[in-house]
Amino acid sequence: xxxxxxxxxxxxxxxxxxxxxxxxxxxxxxxxxxxxxxxxxxxxxxxxxxxxxxxxxxxxxxxxxxxxxxxxxxxxxxxxxxxxxxxxxxxxxxxxxxxxxxxxxxxxxxxxxxxxxxxxxxxxxxxxxxxxxxxxxxxxxxxxxxxxxxxxxxxxxxxxxxxxxxxxxxxxxxxxxxxxxxxxxxxxxxxxxxxxxxxxxxxxxxxxxxxxxxxxxxxxxxx
Numbered sequence: 001x002x003x004x005x006x007x008x009x010x011x012x013x014x015x016x017x018x019x020x021x022x023x024x025x026x027x028x029x030x031x032x033x034x035x036x037x038x039x040x041x042x043x044x045x046x047x048x049x050x051x052x053x054x055x056x057x058x059x060x061x062x063x064x065x066x067x068x069x070x071x072x073x074x075x076x077x078x079x080x081x082x083x084x085x086x087x088x089x090x091x092x093x094x095x096x097x098x099x100x101x102x103x104x105x106x107x108x109x110x111x112x113x114x115x116x117x118x119x120x121x122x123x124x125x126x127x128x129x130x131x132x133x134x135x136x137x138x139x140x141x142x143x144x145x146x147x148x149x150x151x152x153x154x155x156x157x158x159x160x161x162x163x164x165x166x167x168x169x170x171x172x173x174x175x176x177x178x179x180x181x182x183x184x185x186x187x188x189x190x191x192x193x194x195x196x197x198x199x200x201x202x203x204x205x206x207x208x209x210x211x212x213x214x215x216x217x218x219x220x221x222x223x
Contacts, residue, residue, distance in 0.1 A: 003222040006160040007099050008151055008183065009131075011111035012048075013170035015092045016121045019047060019194030021085050025078045026051065033070070035061035043193065048171025050112060050144050079120055088125035089188075091213035096130050098217040107131065108154040110167075112138035112145035112174065134158070146173045148181035155181065166219065170195045172204040179205035186210060186219060 012018045020039070027042040035058065037045075046054060051074065055066045064070075100107050108131065111118045115137040122128040122135070136154045138144030155162045167178030170188040178185035187201030187209045198209045210216060 001222050002102070002220050004103075004166040004184070004220055005164040006103060006106040006108070006155065006158045007166045007168065007216075007220075008108050008110045008154050008178070009096065010167075010169045010171070010174045011109050011118050011121060012113060013089070013195050014168050014188050015089055015096070015109065015127055016125050017087050017089055017194060018082060018121055019043060021081050022078050023047070023194075025081050026074060029070075029074050029077065030058070030062070033062045033064060040193070047194070047196065048112065048145065048173030050138065053144070075114070075116070079117065082117070082120060083124060086121055086124045088127060089190075089213060093125075093127060093130070095213040095216045096127065099220065100130055102217065102220055106158050106160060108134040108136060108158060110136045110138075110150045110154040112150065112177070114139040146176035146180070148177050151178055151181035151183060155183070168216065169201070169206070172196050172200045175201050175204035175206045186216070188213070 009015055023043045023046060024039055026046060027037060027039055058066050118135055118137055122131060136150050138150040141149035141153060143149050151167060152162060155165050162182035165183040167183040167185045168188055169175045169178055169185055175185050175187060185206045187198060187206030189195055189198040189201055189209050190211050201209060
């Protein structure tokens, strides 16, 4: 008997190595708007969050309103950079394919990001066919992460109770969302930029930490 009936994957930092690229673009645009910071500081503030979740902080530092036009400029620059530079997380495609095979297709990509970004990234890295029709965006929910809405929607679409779902996350914000949904959460923490450290993931509620994606399929086996 398998320990789980479905696996719900975050996208950024779990399937694709997008965070350093996205936060470089965000840092540069914020600097042009009047808020100077390092790349590391930018990731420390925004990792795992929607940019709009930090509207008040952005407006306080820049002295300007966070407009739809500014966000559109960010999305456009971000997408150009991702289309040119993005790569999959090492071993992600093989791990997802193995999990999908064992679970009879009961997997989903449940991201806190906007759908355009998620679908661009999955297409760019060749992962899109593995998640056909099973992609969920937090921007289309009443609340995005750290609220559980996107994970609850993904579990419902797969017809699997959240308690029988394994969530794979690399940020404390995402782990919080998975725990709030009632799922078991495994934290992916390979080290390096773009991922929260293992201690932060555990503190948010991750029950296990993996450092390589090839460790994931083995977690489906019941103890």
